[in-house]
Amino acid sequence: MTGDQQQQAQQFARDFQAFMEWTQEVSERRNPPVIDQLHEHLGGTDHSVISREWSPVEHVNLQRALDVWRRQDGREVTVVGLSSPRHFSSFGLGELLSGDGLPPLRTGSPDVIDLASGPGQTLACWKRALLLVRDPCGTYALLVNGPQPHEEPDVRIEVAGVDTGAAQALLSDIDRLRSELNVFRGQSIVVESNRMGGLSLSFVQLPPVAREDVILPEEVLGRVDRHALGITAHAQTLRDAGQHLKRGLLLFGPPGTGKTHTVRYLIGRRPDATRLLLQGEALHSVSAVAGLARELAPSVVVLEDVDLVAEDREYGQHNPVLFALLEAMDGSAADSDLLFVLTTNRAEVLERALVQRPGRVDVAVEIARPDGPARARLLELYGADVLAGLPEDDRARVVDRTDGVTASFLKELIRRAVLAAAEEGRADRVSAHDIHTALDDLLDQSQSVTRSLLGLGDHEADDTDDEDGAPVEGPTPGVAPGASYGWFAYAPHARRRYRD
Ligand SMILES: Nc1ncnc2c1ncn2[C@@H]1O[C@H](COP(=O)(O)OP(=O)(O)OP(=O)(O)O)[C@@H](O)[C@H]1O
Numbered sequence: 001m002t003g004d005q006q007q008q009a010q011q012f013a014r015d016f017q018a019f020m021e022w023t024q025e026v027s028e029r030r031n032p033p034v035i036d037q038l039h040e041h042l043g044g045t046d047h048s049v050i051s052r053e054w055s056p057v058e059h060v061n062l063q064r065a066l067d068v069w070r071r072q073d074g075r076e077v078t079v080v081g082l083s084s085p086r087h088f089s090s091f092g093l094g095e096l097l098s099g100d101g102l103p104p105l106r107t108g109s110p111d112v113i114d115l116a117s118g119p120g121q122t123l124a125c126w127k128r129a130l131l132l133v134r135d136p137c138g139t140y141a142l143l144v145n146g147p148q149p150h151e152e153p154d155v156r157i158e159v160a161g162v163d164t165g166a167a168q169a170l171l172s173d174i175d176r177l178r179s180e181l182n183v184f185r186g187q188s189i190v191v192e193s194n195r196m197g198g199l200s201l202s203f204v205q206l207p208p209v210a211r212e213d214v215i216l217p218e219e220v221l222g223r224v225d226r227h228a229l230g231i232t233a234h235a236q237t238l239r240d241a242g243q244h245l246k247r248g249l250l251l252f253g254p255p256g257t258g259k260t261h262t263v264r265y266l267i268g269r270r271p272d273a274t275r276l277l278l279q280g281e282a283l284h285s286v287s288a289v290a291g292l293a294r295e296l297a298p299s300v301v302v303l304e305d306v307d308l309v310a311e312d313r314e315y316g317q318h319n320p321v322l323f324a325l326l327e328a329m330d331g332s333a334a335d336s337d338l339l340f341v342l343t344t345n346r347a348e349v350l351e352r353a354l355v356q357r358p359g360r361v362d363v364a365v366e367i368a369r370p371d372g373p374a375r376a377r378l379l380e381l382y383g384a385d386v387l388a389g390l391p392e393d394d395r396a397r398v399v400d401r402t403d404g405v406t407a408s409f410l411k412e413l414i415r416r417a418v419l420a421a422a423e424e425g426r427a428d429r430v431s432a433h434d435i436h437t438a439l440d441d442l443l444d445q446s447q448s449v450t451r452s453l454l455g456l457g458d459h460e461a462d463d464t465d466d467e468d469g470a471p472v473e474g475p476t477p478g479v480a481p482g483a484s485y486g487w488f489a490y491a492p493h494a495r496r497r498y499r500d
Pocket residue numbers: 213214215216253254255256257258259260261262344345407408411
């Protein structure tokens with residue numbers, strides 16, 4: 001080796017040593033005191049980590065569970081919040097134990113996210129917290145990681161410092177508390193799909209709808225009542241007789257006839273149940289929702305406008321969503337009180353699937369357009385005060401002229417008549433002229449879009465197919481005449497065709 005080369009080698013050795021010292025210094029500088037605290041607590045670094053994950057909707061329930069668990073008798077818990085700058089990758093208890101691959105960490109009180117825990121209530125939930133625990137099980141640590149946007153969508157709890165069996169037992173303990181203290185139990189919950197493809201649950205308070213405010217033929221509402229509510233009333237007798245309580249009810253009929261209105265009435269009658277309300281994209285997540293419904297039973301799961309997604313396919317699934325939905329209904333525990341209510345205005349879209357998977361939807365009820373007496377009751381319900389001065393003859397004429405319209409059409413008619421009266425300075429007294437003018441206007445062919453929005457269809461209201469305005473007997477579109485469909489046997493009205 002020449003003198004030059006020797007010098008270069010010595011320089012390289014010095015640089016390399018400086019580099020090693022620098023990395024050591026950096027790593028020491030980045031190891032925050034919490035790591036020593038953890039090592040000291042556990043008495044070493046060589047511990048296996050046992051973890052369990054939950055869906056993000058359980059974050060609030062896990063916080064409730066942990067708040068109770070950490071205060072139980074005989075348990076001493078120190079909570080250390082860990083936060084790192086944004087965009088640093090997340091880490092687990094394994095990295096904390098080894099000190100490798102950690103982002104810069106700040107310790108203190110845990111950062112929290114405020115999550116809904118009831119109607120108008122929130123609970124501060126830890127984003128990330130290290131729990132140093134001492135209890136009769138031993139001396140161990142828990143790391144609670146809330147969902148990390150774009151990285152770890154789930155909530156994860158990791159345990160180190162006790163053997164695997166003990167760690168599993170304590171995770172099960174926390175899970176049992178999570179289920180017992182579940183904030184969604186017995187509430188009305190709107191289920192939506194979030195941008196990340198997961199579920200989001202929000203509490204709603206729906207004003208209850210009284211039975212007398214649901215204007216439907218008594219036999220129709222009676223059948224809805226018996227199937228939806230009667231089974232719950234006799235739950236124990238049915239269970240004792242080995243009968244299942246799980247049931248599916250399909251409400252079908254044209255837009256604006258009161259399917260959603262009936263659902264609201266039903267869920268108001270079940271304040272004891274967890275009521276999960278889904279429509280649109282959220283219907284794709286029906287399997288996960290059925291799991292929630294089972295855990296939170298008694299439950300009512302409302303699946304609105306199922307025809308809109310019936311034929312879509314779930315990501316990575318060959319089966320249409322409707323099949324997934326029916327499978328989810330079938331997978332439910334037979335003895336838990338579960339009611340699935342489906343609504344649609346295109347029963348024929350569902351029919352093939354329902355025929356192929358019998359037993360899921362066991363009653364189908366047609367919510368048809370109101371007949372004459374029902375229209376008179378609707379005028380009374382929505383116009384009682386403002387129509388008080390309307391002569392009987394005019395009232396009867398309005399009922400006649402509105403043959404074939406829906407309940408929501410009548411509501412709109414009254415609103416327009418009140419508006420016309422208000423423009424003349426007498427909003428509390430609608431005249432015959434106001435109401436007939438509003439009706440002429442609504443029935444005007446040129447308003448076909450408005451008419452179909454109100455569920456009238458494109459025909460003239462008084463252009464009925466028969467005299468009393470009853471729906472015309474005939475095959476439901478898409479149903480082969482004379483074919484025998486198991487679930488249709490329960491729905492004598494199902495073979496009537498809608499009038500538009
Ligand atoms: N049978 C009814 N009795 C009393 N009010 C009704 C009835 N049907 C509809 N209404 C009134 O009309 C409004 C709209 O009806 P609703 O949303 O229940 O219709 P729908 O059948 O669910 O229609 P869509 O198929 O478009 O969802 C209701 O909020 C209610 O005020």
